[in-house]
Amino acid sequence: MHGIWEVYNECPVRQRRPFVHYGKDIETVRREAGTFLDRSFFIGAFLENKMIGFVKLICDETRTQAGLVHILSLIGQRDKAPTNALIAAAVRACAARQLPYLVYSRFDDGNKQRDPLIDFKVRNGFKKFDLPRYYVPLTRLGLLAMNFGLHRNLTSFVPEPILSRVRKLRNAWYNRQLDSVKEEA
Template identity: 55%
Template sequence: MVRIARLDADMYQFLAEPAPVVEALRASGRRIDLFTFTQTIVDTKPKYAYPMEWENLAVLPITTFENWWDKQIGFKARNKAKQAEKKGVVLREVPFGGELVGGIWQIYNETPVRQGRPYPHYGKDLDTVYREAATYLEYSTFIGAYLGDELIGFIKMVADEANVQAGLMNIISKISHRDKAPTNALLMQAVRSAASRGIRNLVYSHYAYGSRERDNLTDFKERNGFSRVDLPRYYVPLTMLGRAALGLGLHHRFVDRLPQDLGEKLREIRGKWYSRSHQSVKPSTI
């Protein structure tokens, strides 16, 4: 198995200078085959001599909330964002603590299947959810969507050390309240919160995943003003195995190496299988 090291907050925090980290890993005595890191979205011209591939992210440039609302999104996205408020949902930034984590735990354990595949947070106990949600608190903003006292959706937004960009580490809502479009409303509040902090770029994970260029999530991101940004991702071989794995493409997941048509067919089969296995669970949509 190829062992790949990366920053603990990869894609949310960035290296000012990678060379000392690479040398420290070489001298650590641990078997690490590859070390990977990226440049930031505001610095996309390759500047290091390490082996490189192109990474893509979904990025929303922000000037003001009003500019995003009036000029960067269309009528449909605005209507969706306002739908939650019309149905009594209140959006607000929430301090981290036991009450918030209890609400997150309930969201995680609503259903074992989301978007046609097993949901990885389902079944976790409260202590585990607390520990995982407590990462990077110095750089994190939590936003909750509340219907009365019930948390029906939340965002964890993590800024980089320079406060130039923030990534949506978590964005999820209860399926039972999807008629209120809480995810759209949460995204609206995330833009407002980022703009108020002077953050100029909001990142919503990848734009395309592996060989899959488009899906419903891509369309959702585009409707809300996100576009594709390509930036360098470096893979530094630290062992002979790492160098061989890099040359053979083994540093990527098997599913990401499949042709797009085959990958889509396998995802369709997987979704049908999980639907039959969990017939009482409604599939989630955005």
């Protein structure tokens, strides 16, 4: 657990955003990482007896797939590609457990045109697999909500060029926040 805590607390910002797990105490990390333990398994990447990355996988009830719930590596060890090694180890672990599918939950994020995370998933052999979703309103209020499209993600209503600009503004705001924190330190 200490290794996961160290990975979480390496840096307050990841992928140009405040990292939600940064600053958590070890008991909080233990509690949050301890969900679905009866169906979970963890794999760690180690360098000189120090954890430099980990992945948590959760099997579904029918044992037909394992989902990558959390995969994270130390930014300072990025040159050693621990995340790629963790994915390879996850594939081997699924094969050893006779789990035919390894799922990286959401393959894409709405209508983004380019995304480094999607590129990473493709480079590591993941493929997008769309599943049909059916929504059935149970009440009149539910029917009204469906008629207004409220069952869909808010970003599906916004054109990609506008979303791209909003993301750039958000990133600029995060960068200003990070710069002010650096100046205080």
